[in-house]
Amino acid sequence: MPLTSHNLAYASLIAKSQMNATIYFRTIREQQRELSKLYDLQFEVTPQLFGKQIIISYVANFLEPTEVLDPEYTYEKIVDILEKLIHCPDVFNSDLLELTKKQLLSDYNELMQQPSNYAIERFFKLWYKHQPDYAENFMGPIEEIKEASIASAQKFVKAMEKMPSSVICIARDSKQMEKLIKDNFKQVGVLEEFMTNDFSIPAEKLDIDQVDNYGNLQAQLMMGYGYREKLDYKKQICGMVLSQYLAGDQSSKLFTKIREELGAAYDVEANNYANNCLFLINAGLDPDQVDEAKAIIKNEVKQVAIGKIDLDLLKKAKKSLLNTQLIGQDQENWQLAQMLRDQLFPDYQDFDREKAIKYVTAKQLEKFAQNLFFNESYVLK
Template identity: 25%
Template structure:
């Protein structure tokens, strides 16, 4: 894997380049360090809404049709995304079109005009996006899990916002929010593919010379405390129950995250994992089951999610907690841990074969932690994890008072679920 090079300009703008001489494509990705965790309650959803509006016209390209026609004519894949802590805009295409792609992506990021006519139309689009996710319990239950963990604070709210907020937003909300967050010091430009560092720096000088240099908008600190198990239940007539069961873990800067990731691998990585074998192969109650660590800037959670037979959900929850308890009581074998390490290393390598994946890999590290680790460095960390580390970590995070459950299904009483939440 090619090594990334980072350059920081005097105004604070960071540029990460990953030249890949033999790759036919290039990806231009611009990240900004803001998302729903930075939003006051009254404008929750604005990070995502603003991301939509950036494609609706710029000073140079005054309509969405012009922007999309240019990118389509270059044969590009392009889009944008909003998370809780950063937002991204990207285009990927033939390396010979790098300059045109860079021009368009930078224009979208820097010079959007937020036309009011387009804003009013886009409100309907976002309302339907909210409706779509609420009709997808496998996705919507993730929002409920954030709510049960963090309640009425930014980390507990949906990235999409509420329908009421969306309908009330006006152009000044976008202008003021962008002014507070879309600034040089809070921006990372990543270019990966068949292009040289010098070619990238030339385009940076051309297009980002006037990027705003303002004070960065502050993130509201997340309160991450709990004293007893919590359940959030959403009644919905479904053929399958979807849930997320989890505990609080660590923020993104904690060195123990790699151990939590390996513990998650023991439970949920691959078809030979403990939970896949138990729920799907042995019990026949689920099509999917996953376990993963989800660290953020000032909070984190370890999660297990599944979609299961409605009539056996309590049985399934008990079995999952039983498997977690087993990690407390008994060490995994070296053979099992080595299998998990090999699987995670192999899958990580396969996930970094394309220029857009590589851009995201390096960019997400830089925007969140302001540091970059190579794949080799991460592999070394994985290989250092021991069976003793796994057992010790299970004892730290698997505590009854730390348990949380979000569930969507045909249920109205959460007491029966609270009764099973104990290690």
């Protein structure tokens, strides 16, 4: 569904509520007891942000029926329970609503006690100061969650039913699971086109430099670069490689320059948020050395943009990403994530990530860095 602050707040509310209880299982204890009967079936509901879209993911991890000698534990039973959990949120229960609101408020307060989380929230609010619907980075506006009512929750659930939906599954008996899913998941959204091109949020030219001083012992530095143009899949891979090259491990450029040589950083990270047209570098460091660290970051990005690239380090960065890819291929959650992207993005199914990583060149990395423009510096001290 479209990313708005309202949609994200209510997606967080409904997701948390469904993990507590549903119409068929009216209390937390009853729902947990039912899941425990299914050999501790793990059920999680999570709103995920993909640029200007929200995906509400219902993920169930269960023991294969073929692995236990229990005639009542079948694919039919599993799918039936999941259909009830997913399609039947309890939006009529005022006690459940109030409990869920309190849980989210507690989660939010706990998150904001961490300076790194507070800093990233402030960073995105500045980055999207002219587009406030895109500024929320965690669970949506907490004030809107606190003010939610039974009527507003019901209205949101009704709208959810019409949103494009897709069901993906990994199971030993895939044919039987496919039949059961088609028989049980017939909501209107399944008939809608799930794939879309409408993900990217163009980076607005801002040139922000802001410092908030709260007397923290460790400063949080956020350096945001925008893209001049939208990236295709290959260029997004270049962004991943640049992230690894700059701050992937102890041999990376920023780790050695800021942490080892300057002695300033406790941690340095770089992330390529392709759908947000954002390349973000962040560090936790000594408050007195923020300006020096900023200068190092700007210089290292500039070095890449003018073609001064450590080829041995580039090779090592690519190898590290390939190893991560290789490990991920054996994990069901990684496989599901790739299947989701196949459903979401045009032509993604035909895209060979491993090949793209292998063939990233220094020249491609240089061109990627040239496409970046420095857009925001936020420091929390």
